[in-house]
Amino acid sequence: MIPPSFRKMPRWSRDGTAWLDELPELIRSSCERWRLTVSGTAVHGSNALVVPVTRADGDFVLRLTPPGPDAVAQVAALRFWNGRGTVHLVDTHRDAMLLERLTPGTSLHTVPTDEAMHILGSTMRRLAIPAPPGVITDVPSTAAAVARRMATMEQEWRHLGRPFPESRLREALEIGARLSQGARPELAVNGDLHSAQVLRATREDWLVVDPVLMRGEIDYDLARTLWTRLDEMPSPARIVRHFDIVVTAAETDRDRSRDWVVFRTADFWLWGLTAGLTDDPQRCARLLATF
Template identity: 30%
Template sequence: MIQLPSKFVKTITDIHKEKGEEWLANFDVLIAHCEERWKMKIMPPFDLSYNFVAPAKADDGKDLVIKLTVPNEEFLSEVSALKEFNGNGMVSLIDSDLEKGVLILERLIPGETLVSIKNEDEAVLIASSIMKKLWRPAPKNSNLQSIIHRLNSLMRISQQNPEGIGPIMIGTIQEAVDIFKELANTQTDLYLLHGDLHHYNILHTSKDTWLAIDPKGLFGEREYDTIQFLLNNLENKDILTVIDKRVDLLVDQLALDKKRLLLWGFAHAVLSTCWSLEDEGTYNEHFYKAIFVFKELYSKYYLD
């Protein structure tokens, strides 16, 4: 029997309500089912956040990772995205069960995250190489969401919080909505995007290469897919200086539109902070500070 951390249990019940409670009540049965169906032994999990993720050893000796989640729209999108990426810059999908919310993935060993690379420039170059592999023209027939879905989420937040949410004033949210609308409506070339690509979702492999994990799956312009990377791994750093330099490197390496990237940065930093406040009642201080960093950088390069 696997003992689930109380914080993880609370997260599941807070987000998924009764459906989450039912999933937790049947968790041991699900584990037994997976071990039998895929002929594996599931080990104690990695650090848990929103999904149960653990290493597993197949009966034939192969190292695997199993990911279990309360079945939902985001899970279905992840499966679709993994199939679209098909191991190109991305961890390989071995099998899945859509009804039960199960993913069986290859295990990336040693599996250190990009946070282990202390040199900022080197980390950005690794991330940009992953982005080059992942991004491809959006497929015509797919159930993946577009950036418009995230615009709709931000508009809903604005409507439901007429006085703002947490430290974010309604004027800031509305400004982000307006920018999001303008950018979404003026996109030209649409690509298949990761949707949540950051330092903790890029892992080192035994072949001395790096691969992405945990795609959200999204259609949109490439500039948008850089923002989560820009928002992460900012602890004990000068956020303005670090984001400024990261932006310049990514623009140079990937031939991106810097002006649109900075605008996306502001709009998505607002959205990410709002999401955290809705889900957990708290927020990441670096995400929040980045709202004003992106505004300052945009002003510096395009308004001064």
């Protein structure tokens, strides 16, 4: 039941395999608790295992994630949106979440880029709801995330051999100073939104999986919607066209959204080089050159 490829994920060499070794028992006890029957082959990403299951009232999936702050935050995010544009959380216990069944292998990567950008922008707007008082106050803000990155960006840029012109670094830091003020109304924000995180569904056409709840400006992650599909945008004109599709669908201010793209692209470029990535920094170079 545990795919060998999941056991080969890099995190287990770093974190140890104790949780991984307990997975079969966790699946068994979760199925007993919720009266489930395994009904398909498990799939996984780098950190979570997803097992198709069924019971008398329908089809679901078990999502199993190692304990930690990320897992707690994901449960909080799903509870906050409560199925509004996101996969519905049916129940949770220990390291297992019982979720509504979406269609695996049918993410937005399977649709043309124009359509995907429109859906992503519309999803950004739909998730941008004000939180009831007290519910979201402890959630990280986009302004604080920018301020935190600004504190280290120049040092990283120098350490990495000045990978892009200093003028673009200065521009990113000037933009960051504006974005970190947090003067805009604070709304719920998904801090990890891109084509691979949106799957076909039955209850609605498309639903978000693995949302990251933040508060602040909803175009915080707009750059990621572009750079994850940048290989399908062969020219600067096509990049701008797809940027405009997202902005129009999300109903955001074009200049402010452009600022978010510039800052987050410079940020991710540096992070990607630090992490040893190769393709993503090249995509960031193309994206930053366009704006």
